[in-house]
Amino acid sequence: MSLTVVGSVAFDALETPFGQRDKILGGAATHFSLSASFFSKINAVGVVGGDFTETEWDVFRRHSINTDDIEVVPEGKTFFWRGRYDYDMNTAHTLDTQLNVFETFDPKLSENSKSAKFLFLANILPMLQKQVREQCCSAQFVAMDTMNFWISSMKDAVIETIKVVDCIIINDAEARQLTDEPSIYKAAKKIMDYGLKAVVIKRGEYGATLFTKDGYFAVPAYPLESVFDPTGAGDTFAGGFMGYLAAHDKVDDDILRRAMIYGSVMASFNVEKFGTERVDALDYDEINQRFRDFKRMTHFDDIPFERASAA
Amino acid sequence: MSLTVVGSVAFDALETPFGQRDKILGGAATHFSLSASFFSKINAVGVVGGDFTETEWDVFRRHSINTDDIEVVPEGKTFFWRGRYDYDMNTAHTLDTQLNVFETFDPKLSENSKSAKFLFLANILPMLQKQVREQCCSAQFVAMDTMNFWISSMKDAVIETIKVVDCIIINDAEARQLTDEPSIYKAAKKIMDYGLKAVVIKRGEYGATLFTKDGYFAVPAYPLESVFDPTGAGDTFAGGFMGYLAAHDKVDDDILRRAMIYGSVMASFNVEKFGTERVDALDYDEINQRFRDFKRMTHFDDIPFERASAA
Numbered sequence: 201m202s203l204t205v206v207g208s209v210a211f212d213a214l215e216t217p218f219g220q221r222d223k224i225l226g227g228a229a230t231h232f233s234l235s236a237s238f239f240s241k242i243n244a245v246g247v248v249g250g251d252f253t254e255t256e257w258d259v260f261r262r263h264s265i266n267t268d269d270i271e272v273v274p275e276g277k278t279f280f281w282r283g284r285y286d287y288d289m290n291t292a293h294t295l296d297t298q299l300n301v302f303e304t305f306d307p308k309l310s311e312n313s314k315s316a317k318f319l320f321l322a323n324i325l326p327m328l329q330k331q332v333r334e335q336c337c338s339a340q341f342v343a344m345d346t347m348n349f350w351i352s353s354m355k356d357a358v359i360e361t362i363k364v365v366d367c368i369i370i371n372d373a374e375a376r377q378l379t380d381e382p383s384i385y386k387a388a389k390k391i392m393d394y395g396l397k398a399v400v401i402k403r404g405e406y407g408a409t410l411f412t413k414d415g416y417f418a419v420p421a422y423p424l425e426s427v428f429d430p431t432g433a434g435d436t437f438a439g440g441f442m443g444y445l446a447a448h449d450k451v452d453d454d455i456l457r458r459a460m461i462y463g464s465v466m467a468s469f470n471v472e473k474f475g476t477e478r479v480d481a482l483d484y485d486e487i488n489q490r491f492r493d494f495k496r497m498t499h500f501d502d503i504p505f506e507r508a509s510a511a
Numbered sequence: 512m513s514l515t516v517v518g519s520v521a522f523d524a525l526e527t528p529f530g531q532r533d534k535i536l537g538g539a540a541t542h543f544s545l546s547a548s549f550f551s552k553i554n555a556v557g558v559v560g561g562d563f564t565e566t567e568w569d570v571f572r573r574h575s576i577n578t579d580d581i582e583v584v585p586e587g588k589t590f591f592w593r594g595r596y597d598y599d600m601n602t603a604h605t606l607d608t609q610l611n612v613f614e615t616f617d618p619k620l621s622e623n624s625k626s627a628k629f630l631f632l633a634n635i636l637p638m639l640q641k642q643v644r645e646q647c648c649s650a651q652f653v654a655m656d657t658m659n660f661w662i663s664s665m666k667d668a669v670i671e672t673i674k675v676v677d678c679i680i681i682n683d684a685e686a687r688q689l690t691d692e693p694s695i696y697k698a699a700k701k702i703m704d705y706g707l708k709a710v711v712i713k714r715g716e717y718g719a720t721l722f723t724k725d726g727y728f729a730v731p732a733y734p735l736e737s738v739f740d741p742t743g744a745g746d747t748f749a750g751g752f753m754g755y756l757a758a759h760d761k762v763d764d765d766i767l768r769r770a771m772i773y774g775s776v777m778a779s780f781n782v783e784k785f786g787t788e789r790v791d792a793l794d795y796d797e798i799n800q801r802f803r804d805f806k807r808m809t810h811f812d813d814i815p816f817e818r819a820s821a822a
Contacts, residue, residue, distance in 0.1 A: 238816075239816065287693055382598060383736050383737060385734045385735070385736045386736050386737075389736075403717070406714070406717040406718075407717075407729070407731075409731070409734075415807060415808070416734050416808055417808060417809070417811075418718070418731030418734075418808055418809060420718075420720070420729030420731070423696045423720075423727050423729075424694075424696065425694055425696045425697050425700075426694060426697075444816065447816070454811070454812060457810075457811040457812075458811050458812065458814065460811075461811055462816065484816070484818060487816065488815040488816060491815055491816070492813070492815065495811070495813045496726060497726070497727050497728060497729050498728070498729060498809045498811075499768075500728075500765070500768040500769050500771075500772055500806070500809075501765060501768075501769065502803070502806045503769065504799040504802055504803065505549075505550065505755065505758070505773065505795070505798065505799060505802070507795060
């Protein structure tokens with residue numbers, strides 16, 4: 201099945217305790233596509249400026265990502281973000297944001313992108329997300345991201361968009377903010393009640409949780425001793441998750457659970473190097489090795505305790 | 512196999528957003544014993560004052576906990592702690608601490624308590640923990656707790672005690688404080704290097720993790736919509752963990768994993784009501800039902816992705 205993502209393509213400048221990069225490929229649609237490309241065909245919809253070079257396009261080409269719907273505005277500049285992480289890698293400190301061509305981003309979907317069975321609406325203006333979703337009439341499973349800025353400035357619009365998708369993938373702070381619920385379990389239930397099939401809550405170093413009508417599934421984070429650069433981890437998670445779903449002809453609880461694991465696997469690789477470097481160079485053996493690591497990290501035998509065995 | 516715990520027996524006064532109690536049974540050895548009693552024979556070693564009544568002793572009796580080594584100082588008063596929790600249930604605010612008879616606690620172990628194959632050193636002065644451990648020559652598996660106060664005031668003594676036990680069960684802040692390592696994975700490795708067989712790190716609403724030579728095991732927390740009273744959750748976890756181990760004639764990775772689950776199961780019940788109320792009233796069906804819930808919450812099929820299945 202094919203998969204379409206709509207979102208940002210960007211240049212990032214990053215400072216972390218481990219080093220820095222002045223101008224590297226980034227953006228939600230980039231991280232998502234790269235991750236998803238290991239599992240399914242993927243169409244990326246976005247916009248870049250005349251400063252986007254063959255080096256960047258080569259990353260997409262290497263992973264057979266369809267970039268026909270990434271508009272090029274030759275006289276404009278690509279979205280640029282500069283950020284810093286301190287030793288607490290959980291918080292990005294934004295030093296500079298230049299929206300550039302992304303400021304007036306008006307996603308233009310070809311028939312090919314529109315006809316995808318799976319759609320991911322990365323973090324853009326909620327009204328734009330809704331318009332895109334409505335253009336993709338044959339989409340069977342649509343997921344969305346959002347961010348604190350939209351929730352605080354236009355919560356109603358965010359909720360209107362949630363109502364037309366099947367799944368939301370957000371972090372725990374966003375889930376709490378969206379619902380005014382300190383308990384993420386109550387928050388997830390409230391969000392489910394907008395008519396979703398699944399709510400995925402990303403919890404950084406604590407992993408991720410999936411809520412469906414059938415229940416609750418928790419995945420720990422991969423035990424990395426050091427996180428090198430967390431930029432794009434959430435989108436890389438979403439790319440693995442949606443890419444894995446799109447590789448199957450149905451979405452059921454078992455497949456959603458494995459999609460959570462592949463999302464976690466891909467995110468764990470993403471943070472090991474700067475930007476797209478690590479995922480760009482991945483192979484299937486590494487991916488499946490880490491999938492098996494997750495199985496080992498979480499498996500226990502289903503042997504209930506019997507009092508008779510007590511000494 | 513038998514199990515001995517050395518630690519506090521106390522009266523607690525609690526205020527939470529859900530209600531309050533003026534004087535209820537508490538203390539590390541109490542919560543631990545009650546939890547462990549569902550899995551194995553348990554000897555509690557502690558001290559109480561003349562204010563300890565039949566109502567409190569009845570709780571121990573109902574669960575066949577051997578209290579021969581709980582010393583009674585008739586002219587003294589039992590350790591008393593008053594605390595408050597706000598909506599953020601992760602932090603206890605201490606309003607009053609009266610050590611009373613616990614201030615000069617000198618654990619006196621009978622031959623029966625000394626001969627236990629499993630021993631848990633709840634949070635007391637590290638030098639006392641070490642003395643108790645050395646008295647229990649035939650113990651096969653010894654675990655300890657500690658707290659931020661001892662780590663900041665006498666880290667060397669804490670480490671000397673760690674070196675004579677097999678397992679430490681602490682929270683993530685304590686693991687970081689003990690090692691000056693922000694990454695709990697690095698922290699756990701450093702602690703393992705003192706010669707431990709297992710390091711268990713409790714992470715509150717995010718569950719718990721087990722580190723052994725064989726690897727890493729992560730358990731999510733049970734998805735409770737509201738935590739009523741977290742007092743004693745850590746000791747209840749330790750009681751389920753050690754009680755389950757003591758019910759078996761060996762300690763291997765598979766049994767440690769299930770012990771982590773039973774610890775989590777017992778802790779999840781503990782926080783549902785005030786003090787010991789919920790665990791006191793538990794039955795095996797409830798315990799094993801929740802064990803199976805943990806299996807459902809974490810299980811996924813071990814089916815690696817094959818590129819051929821990508822559409």
